[in-house]
Amino acid sequence: MSGEEEFHVKWSEFNDNLLACLRCLWEEEQFIDVTLACDGVQFKAHKLLLSASSDFFAKLLRENPCRHPIILFSDVFYKDLESILHFLYHGEVFIESSRLSHFFTLAEAMQIKGLTTDSE
Amino acid sequence: MSGEEEFHVKWSEFNDNLLACLRCLWEEEQFIDVTLACDGVQFKAHKLLLSASSDFFAKLLRENPCRHPIILFSDVFYKDLESILHFLYHGEVFIESSRLSHFFTLAEAMQIKGLTTDSE
Structure with a gap:
């Protein structure tokens, strides 16, 4: 506005820090708003994180605006869902060859x- | 387990993609769960993102587990709050010298x- 000089304020470690903090909030189960259940096991997560990396979750959660939905997966082994969640929060995961x-x-x-x- | 071989599955563009998607969900006002108001203006945001980068918000939102709180800031000019929010989602922002x-x-x-x- 009005030709006033602007300053660029930038934090070089922003990306790494933000992602580390999001993982921290996940591990501490803070601001959890969705539960995934399968194979007798429950996993807590954030709608926002699931939706950012999965069009399946984005659509499902947008169309079912429940405050804290519990999504039950039949025919899914808990280790596979656990690995998917780890990948969604870390961008990487180790998988046993048989899985x-x-x-x-x-x-x-x-x-x-x-x-x-x-x-x- | 059982000495089975493991594969490392990693997505090199994970960080950039996730942050771009989170910004997208913010711009589209998807999964919004907190409103910040000041100076007659309202800004929508995500508790998770605010809490990841601000201990002030993390404490305030943890101690007030309202489904969708509206936080009113008195004596704050809307441009300053707008710049803070931009920084929280982008890690950078341009600021007029006078502000x-x-x-x-x-x-x-x-x-x-x-x-x-x-x-x-």
Whole structure:
């Protein structure tokens, strides 16, 4: 406005710090607003994080604006869902060789960005 | 487990993609759960993002577990709050020279990581 000089304020470590803090809030179960259940196990998560990296979750959660939905997956082994969640918060995960195909099948079904050929 | 071989699945663009998607959800006002108001203007945001980068917001929102709180700031000019929010989602912001000191005073009060000497 009015040709006034502007200063650029930038934090070089912003990305790394923000992601580390989001992981921290996840581990401490702070501001949790969705529960994923399968195979007798429950996992807590944030709608925002799931929706940012998965069109499947984005659509599901947008269309069901429940305050704290519990999403139950039948026919999913808890280790595969655990690995998907770890990937969504860390961008990487270690998978036992015998579970690789199950993991990628679930990732495809959940349209996980970075793991699927196309997240349509 | 059982000495089975593990595969490392990693997405190199995870950080950039996740942050771009979070900004997108903010701009589209998806999964909004907190409103900041000052100076006759309202700003929508996510508790999770505010809490990740500000100990002030983390404490305030943890201690007041309202579903969608409206936080009213008196004596705050809307441009300064707008700049803080932009910084929280982008890690950078342009500030008019005449507002620099107001911006940093507000950042200090809100204990914004990366902008304060110490976020105690």
